[in-house]
Amino acid sequence: MSTIDGPTPLPGAKASQAAADRQASGNIPGGSADAVRKSGWFGRWSEKWRAMPRQKQWLYLIVIVVIAYLLPVINPPILSTEPGNDFPLALFSMAVYALAAVGLNIVIGYAGLLDLGYIAFFAVGSYTAAMLTSPDSPFFKIPYLWTIPLAILVALCVGVILGIPTLRLRGDYLAIVTLGFGEIIRILATLIPAMKGQVGFQNVGRPPGMGPDGIPIFANSNGTPWYWLALTILIIVLFLAGNLERSRVGRSWIAIREDEDAAETMGVPTFKYKVWAFAMGAGVGGMAGALFAGQVGFVNNQKFDVVTSIMFVAAVVLGGTGNKVGAVLGGAVVAYIPLRFTAIAEYKYLIFGLALVVIMIYRSQGLLPARQRLLAYGHIAYAKVRRTAPIAPAPVTEKEA
Amino acid sequence: MTLLELNDVSVHYGRIQAIHNMSFTVEEGEIVSLIGANGAGKTTTMKTISGLLNPSHGTIKFMGEDITKMKAHIRVVQGISQAPEGRGIFPAMTVLENLDMGTFGRKDRNGVPEDLERVFTLFPRLKEREKQYGGTMSGGEQQMLAIGRALMSRPKLLLLDEPSMGLAPQFIRQIFKIITEINGQGTTVLLVEQNANQALARANRGFVLETGEITHSGTGKELLANPAIKEAYLGVG
Numbered sequence: 001m002s003t004i005d006g007p008t009p010l011p012g013a014k015a016s017q018a019a020a021d022r023q024a025s026g027n028i029p030g031g032s033a034d035a036v037r038k039s040g041w042f043g044r045w046s047e048k049w050r051a052m053p054r055q056k057q058w059l060y061l062i063v064i065v066v067i068a069y070l071l072p073v074i075n076p077p078i079l080s081t082e083p084g085n086d087f088p089l090a091l092f093s094m095a096v097y098a099l100a101a102v103g104l105n106i107v108i109g110y111a112g113l114l115d116l117g118y119i120a121f122f123a124v125g126s127y128t129a130a131m132l133t134s135p136d137s138p139f140f141k142i143p144y145l146w147t148i149p150l151a152i153l154v155a156l157c158v159g160v161i162l163g164i165p166t167l168r169l170r171g172d173y174l175a176i177v178t179l180g181f182g183e184i185i186r187i188l189a190t191l192i193p194a195m196k197g198q199v200g201f202q203n204v205g206r207p208p209g210m211g212p213d214g215i216p217i218f219a220n221s222n223g224t225p226w227y228w229l230a231l232t233i234l235i236i237v238l239f240l241a242g243n244l245e246r247s248r249v250g251r252s253w254i255a256i257r258e259d260e261d262a263a264e265t266m267g268v269p270t271f272k273y274k275v276w277a278f279a280m281g282a283g284v285g286g287m288a289g290a291l292f293a294g295q296v297g298f299v300n301n302q303k304f305d306v307v308t309s310i311m312f313v314a315a316v317v318l319g320g321t322g323n324k325v326g327a328v329l330g331g332a333v334v335a336y337i338p339l340r341f342t343a344i345a346e347y348k349y350l351i352f353g354l355a356l357v358v359i360m361i362y363r364s365q366g367l368l369p370a371r372q373r374l375l376a377y378g379h380i381a382y383a384k385v386r387r388t389a390p391i392a393p394a395p396v397t398e399k400e401a
Numbered sequence: 402m403t404l405l406e407l408n409d410v411s412v413h414y415g416r417i418q419a420i421h422n423m424s425f426t427v428e429e430g431e432i433v434s435l436i437g438a439n440g441a442g443k444t445t446t447m448k449t450i451s452g453l454l455n456p457s458h459g460t461i462k463f464m465g466e467d468i469t470k471m472k473a474h475i476r477v478v479q480g481i482s483q484a485p486e487g488r489g490i491f492p493a494m495t496v497l498e499n500l501d502m503g504t505f506g507r508k509d510r511n512g513v514p515e516d517l518e519r520v521f522t523l524f525p526r527l528k529e530r531e532k533q534y535g536g537t538m539s540g541g542e543q544q545m546l547a548i549g550r551a552l553m554s555r556p557k558l559l560l561l562d563e564p565s566m567g568l569a570p571q572f573i574r575q576i577f578k579i580i581t582e583i584n585g586q587g588t589t590v591l592l593v594e595q596n597a598n599q600a601l602a603r604a605n606r607g608f609v610l611e612t613g614e615i616t617h618s619g620t621g622k623e624l625l626a627n628p629a630i631k632e633a634y635l636g637v638g
Contacts, residue, residue: 254493258494
């Protein structure tokens with residue numbers, strides 16, 4: 001964890017005495033440690049958020065969600081990416097990036113496994129959707145919407161298959177191996193005839209429905225319904241990720257991220273949970289890939305390069321490693337900036353590079369730090385350890401305990 | 402009753418052999434100290450017992466059961482709990498969250514509040530700081546937290562890897578006093594230390610480790626009186 005939370009004034013003797021008093025008196029909720037971390041504009045915002053009553057939080061959430069759904073209709077002048085890029089399509093692209101970032105955040109943010117080949121799972125999802133719907137594919141065909149759960153499943157399995165041999169490695173070694181995954185999938189797409197390399201698959205399927213003018217509702221050029229679909233999926237995934245991070249599995253991931261050996265000696269089956277994190281992240285990535293394939297309508301081996309993997313990592317780090325809302329923000333920003341500022345789109349890697357350097361110096365936990373999430377868990381731990389009677393465990397999404 | 406038994410255990414890091422045919426036992430209710438210089442194999446021995454490392458040769462028995470191949474996270478459930486070297490607490494978790502992680506492998510949730518009280522009685526400082534982040538605490542407090550967290554699984558055997566490392570002398574005395582107290586409550590303690598004086602004074606039995614082999618063994622008092630050990634580890638010649 002970083003000690004850089006923005007400028008902190010040198011504490012005078014009085015201030016440090018006051019701090020010592022506060023520590024000694026043990027004013028428990030939001031002790032001195034939180035006080036240090038409160039600085040920064042987003043930090044203060046999340047403090048406020050935590051202090052809000054539940055109903056008020058819900059109210060705000062509903063307003064935010066409604067605005068998010070209405071964005072392509074309102075097309076707000078300053079935010080809009082037009083005339084350079086179609087705004088609803090840009091929004092869809094942002095939602096897909098956000099979804100991928102949320103998935104990658106499970107791997108990097110929760111479990112602390114640096115995955116630099118996340119595009120592999122995105123690609124697996126895209127190819128699953130394409131090969132089961134496109135007329136160019138020799139396989140049997142299924143309706144497009146069915147390919148979404150199937151893409152999750154296939155990506156999940158690929159995650160497990162890739163995870164089991166590689167998750168024995170740690171840190172940098174793991175990062176290097178995962179870097180290879182993305183390339184392996186891309187090269188496989190070139191080498192395996194059924195995956196049709198650069199020729200690719202055209203006319204990937206779309207959800208059913210025809211507009212009154214005979215044009216499909218989910219036409220490739222019509223971003224709004226695609227955006228709504230992606231946003232809905234994103235919200236569902238966020239809810240599930242929220243439950244997951246508060247569960248026993250989520251706590252284990254955080255423990256693994258903090259200190260793997262210590263977690264293991266606490267009784268956490270670290271290897272199993274690492275594979276789980278990898279597979280969960282892969283599943284979400286596969287889903288994002290399937291959505292992407294459907295909207296674009298064309299999948300070939302050129303779309304899944306290492307750079308996109310790095311952009312996903314940048315999104316997670318930018319947003320705040322370990323915070324799912326941060327990941328959404330990071331993913332959206334990373335997708336939005338080159339579309340909004342088309343003049344500088346060519347320099348996007350330069351800009352993101354600089355942005356990351358600046359963020360790492362001044363706010364190394366990202367825009368939205370993970371603290372609040374852990375604290376939410378802290379309340380549960382507090383209640384649980386404090387109770388004299390056994391209480392029902394929080395809703396657990398895992399299969400085995 | 403013999404709680405832990407190492408029989409002819411060897412451990413390798415790749416080609417380098419860190420532990421050579423080590424055999425020793427820990428009886429129930431004892432404090433046993435392993436002392437040795439840097440690189441003698443102390444931490445390797447601890448990690449082998451807690452299951453983080455696998456021996457290349459030999460067997461480890463816990464309560465009569467062969468646990469040589471058992472994974473570390475299952476050994477916790479069996480009753481071996483480790484406070485790792487360098488403390489190994491979770492810095493981004495609060496004290497209470499850290500302690501809660503200690504109960505991860507437990508089946509009897511009902512006993513948790515009782516053990517929490519016990520830990521807070523042993524370390525009143527932790528109670529004062531229960532909502533503070535582990536990473537923001539001082540070294541001594543982190544050490545307390547590591548020991549407290551290890552106790553939360555209500556272990557039969559507590560492994561302490563250099564509890565005195567980097568602590569002020571008065572803190573070291575306090576930690577060792579608490580270790581004796583924990584032992585008095587019925588937990589067997591296996592201790593690894595460079596601070597031979599304190600470790601042997603508090604121990605029922607001790608072993609001296611040199612380059613992966615046990616070179617001396619005896620009761621704590623015997624070892625403290627041994628001139629060779631005095632010279633090598635106690636700095637008195």
